[in-house]
Amino acid sequence: MFQSVRTRKAEIETAEAVNRDRTLFEQAWIQFKYNRRAMLGLAIIVVLLLIVAGTILTDLVTHEEVYNNYVVKQNLYMKLKGPSLEHPLGCDEFGRDMLFRILWGTKYSLLLGFCAVTLALLIGGPLGMIAGFYGGKTDNVIMRIMDVFMACPFILLAMAIVAALGASTVNLLIALGVSGMASFSRVTRAAVMSVKDKEFVESARAVGANDFVILIKYILPNSMAPILVQLTLRIGSSILHVAGLSYIGLGVQPPIPEWGAILTAAKVYMRDAWHISVFPGLFLVITVVAFNLFGDGLRDALDPKLKR
Amino acid sequence: MLRYILKRFLFVIPVLLGATLLVFTIMEFTPGDPAKIILGNEATEADIANLREEMGLDDPFVVRYVRFVGNMLRGDLGISYRNNLDVSDQIIQRLKNTMILAGAAVFIAVLIGIPVGIISAIKQYTIFDNVVMMVTLFLAASPVFWLGLMLVIIFALKLGIFPAAGMKPGFPDMFICLVLPAFTLSSNTMATIARTTRASMLEVVRQDYIDTARAKGLKESTITVRHMLKNALIPIVTMIGLSFGGLLGGSVVTESIFAWPGVGRFVVESINFKDTPSVLASVVMLSIFSTFVNLFVDLLYAFVDPRIKSQYQTKRR
Numbered sequence: 001m002f003q004s005v006r007t008r009k010a011e012i013e014t015a016e017a018v019n020r021d022r023t024l025f026e027q028a029w030i031q032f033k034y035n036r037r038a039m040l041g042l043a044i045i046v047v048l049l050l051i052v053a054g055t056i057l058t059d060l061v062t063h064e065e066v067y068n069n070y071v072v073k074q075n076l077y078m079k080l081k082g083p084s085l086e087h088p089l090g091c092d093e094f095g096r097d098m099l100f101r102i103l104w105g106t107k108y109s110l111l112l113g114f115c116a117v118t119l120a121l122l123i124g125g126p127l128g129m130i131a132g133f134y135g136g137k138t139d140n141v142i143m144r145i146m147d148v149f150m151a152c153p154f155i156l157l158a159m160a161i162v163a164a165l166g167a168s169t170v171n172l173l174i175a176l177g178v179s180g181m182a183s184f185s186r187v188t189r190a191a192v193m194s195v196k197d198k199e200f201v202e203s204a205r206a207v208g209a210n211d212f213v214i215l216i217k218y219i220l221p222n223s224m225a226p227i228l229v230q231l232t233l234r235i236g237s238s239i240l241h242v243a244g245l246s247y248i249g250l251g252v253q254p255p256i257p258e259w260g261a262i263l264t265a266a267k268v269y270m271r272d273a274w275h276i277s278v279f280p281g282l283f284l285v286i287t288v289v290a291f292n293l294f295g296d297g298l299r300d301a302l303d304p305k306l307k308r
Numbered sequence: 309m310l311r312y313i314l315k316r317f318l319f320v321i322p323v324l325l326g327a328t329l330l331v332f333t334i335m336e337f338t339p340g341d342p343a344k345i346i347l348g349n350e351a352t353e354a355d356i357a358n359l360r361e362e363m364g365l366d367d368p369f370v371v372r373y374v375r376f377v378g379n380m381l382r383g384d385l386g387i388s389y390r391n392n393l394d395v396s397d398q399i400i401q402r403l404k405n406t407m408i409l410a411g412a413a414v415f416i417a418v419l420i421g422i423p424v425g426i427i428s429a430i431k432q433y434t435i436f437d438n439v440v441m442m443v444t445l446f447l448a449a450s451p452v453f454w455l456g457l458m459l460v461i462i463f464a465l466k467l468g469i470f471p472a473a474g475m476k477p478g479f480p481d482m483f484i485c486l487v488l489p490a491f492t493l494s495s496n497t498m499a500t501i502a503r504t505t506r507a508s509m510l511e512v513v514r515q516d517y518i519d520t521a522r523a524k525g526l527k528e529s530t531i532t533v534r535h536m537l538k539n540a541l542i543p544i545v546t547m548i549g550l551s552f553g554g555l556l557g558g559s560v561v562t563e564s565i566f567a568w569p570g571v572g573r574f575v576v577e578s579i580n581f582k583d584t585p586s587v588l589a590s591v592v593m594l595s596i597f598s599t600f601v602n603l604f605v606d607l608l609y610a611f612v613d614p615r616i617k618s619q620y621q622t623k624r625r
Contacts, residue, residue, distance in 0.1 A: 144322070144326070145326070147323055147326070148323055148326030148327050148329075148330055149330065151323050151324070151326070151327040151595055151598070151599045151602075152327050152330065152331065152591065152594075152595045152598075153553040153554070153556040153557045153594060153595065153598050154553060154554065154557055155554075155556075155557030155558075155560060155561075156556065156557060156560065156575065156591050156594055156595070157330075157331075157334075157591070159560065159575060159576075159579060159591075160331055160334050160335065160587060160588075160591050161334055162579070163335075163338065163579040163582075163584075163587050164334050164335055164336075164337040164338045165337060166339070236449060240449075240451045243451055243453075244451060244452070244453060244561055247451075247453045247561065248453075248560070248561060248564055248576050249576075249580070250576075250579065260451070260453075263453060263454060263457070266457060267457060267565065270457055270460065270461055270465065271465060274461050277454070277457045277458070277461065278458070280454075281450070281451065281454030281455075281457070281458070284450075284451055284454060285446060285449050285450050285451075285454070288449035288450075288451075289445055289446060289449040292445070292448070292449055293445075
């Protein structure tokens with residue numbers, strides 16, 4: 001809805017961006033800059049990252065005193081207290097301040113969501129690259145295996161893996177990484193295939209570069225854009241997956257204040273304390289919206305040039 | 309056309325075998341000896357060895373996998389570690405309940421998502437469009453389990469219109485119990501369908517043939533449905549098909565919130581009890597279910613898009 005309102009300056013600059021000798025990402029940034037929704041997403045993400053940095057710094061400076069005294073220390077006198085001036089978001093079932101818990105939970109939700117996607121990319125990406133680069137039988141074998149992974153519903157596959165390995169944060173990441181790799185291998189494969197027949201690859205081969213060098217040095221940088229777009233677009237849903245699995249008790253374990261894990265308790269106490277369920281969820285929604293806006297903006301900024 | 313369907317069907321078999329192998333392999337890593345779990349702590353070494361022999365647990369992996377698939381094809385999914393009951397008996401009723409829930413969710417998502425998307429596209433940049441875009445943005449980003457909790461708090465606890473949880477058999481009761489879980493489950497899909505419909509319609513709206521249709525003096529409603537929607541339908545159908553996997557995943561959480569007696573809740577319970585045969589069976593059944601839905605969507609393409617059908621027909625010659 002914001003795109004319709006574009007200033008004259010923005011139009012001139014975006015038009016120039018394509019003409020001048022700029023790298024893809026410089027051009028993309030100029031496009032991105034004038035996309036107000038995307039910038040809103042970026043702003044929220046920056047705020048969240050500041051919260052993460054702030055909580056980590058506080059822990060370092062105070063030797064986790066704040067964490068121990070306010071985030072995990074139980075105070076049953078305050079059990080399920082509603083929002084007040086002293087505790088703006090109320091207290092949870094053990095009398096812990098919700099605001100502190102949510103702020104400290106930011107890093108878990110954000111980083112775990114990010115790590116899960118990155119892991120999926122690190123497993124699926126190379127497989128997709130190999131499949132796309134070599135084609136033929138290799139491609140067929142790898143992609144049919146990925147089809148099998150795609151056939152199992154994502155969350156169920158992750159649940160099965162967690163069930164086999166046991167519920168813990170590391171196993172959660174492994175589960176999400178393995179279940180998510182198939183879609184990344186597809187995107188990477190498509191990106192590599194669109195680049196591998198270009199002249200510069202041909203010339204690299206003529207110079208005598210081996211396959212590994214060609215893949216890493218020439219193909220990867222040039223197929224990065226769609227992979228990056230996919231990565232950012234998936235962070236939002238990845239945060240939701242981490243929260244969802246933690247919610248049903250298969251992810252982050254208490255007393256770590258991951259947002260999904262906080263909501264586990266909310267279900268039990270929803271009759272007496274609505275505030276436990278409302279606030280962590282709102283933070284989740286805002287975070288995911290921010291990442292989705294950011295990802296959409298990045299896609300809009302990078303995509304037109306891919307077609308060109 | 310028949311050959312096309314047949315070919316797609318044949319393609320499903322290796323994928324399904326692969327999926328069962330995948331889940332079977334994952335479950336191999338589950339710690340604990342099944343024989344010990346069944347017999348309990350007081351069992352002697354000899355008893356355990358006997359049961360292992362009886363269950364064929366000492367056979368090589370491949371033998372056990374082939375036996376598992378063979379039994380599955382005969383409808384035998386093994387015995388639950390939790391209550392020694394037949395897993396297939398427990399799963400069939402639950403699978404039906406899950407299908408009811410997922411079906412209702414898809415129905416709601418399509419029924420609301422597509423019209424909203426159409427209106428949004430036709431009235432682009434109006435207040436309606438802006439509101440729809442905002443709402444769907446947030447709906448698509450809302451975790452299912454949180455949305456479920458919110459709906460329960462508002463509609464069950466505060467307003468008391470719908471039951472907070474559970475399922476009753478029979479026509480009106482079942483329907484009333486279904487409302488909240490189905491809406492919860494459909495939320496993400498509904499938002500994605502509305503957004504996809506809008507985007508897809510917008511690509512069509514400014515095509516020349518729409519002007520031609522208007523110039524011919526056709527009714528606006530006819531143009532919208534027969535000329536725009538029909539051509540915009542393929543990405544929408546793709547989206548519906550793609551979201552089905554997520555929908556089944558979401559059903560796990562939704563069923564847990566609303567105590568809906570489906571497979572999803574069964575999986576969570578089984579995982580907590582370390583009941584491997586039940587987990588294995590449920591995940592395999594849901595994978596099969598979702599594979600067949602994808603197959604159905606693929607077949608639907610051929611009906612929606614004549615080009616796909618003709619593409620196949622020319623290849624045959």
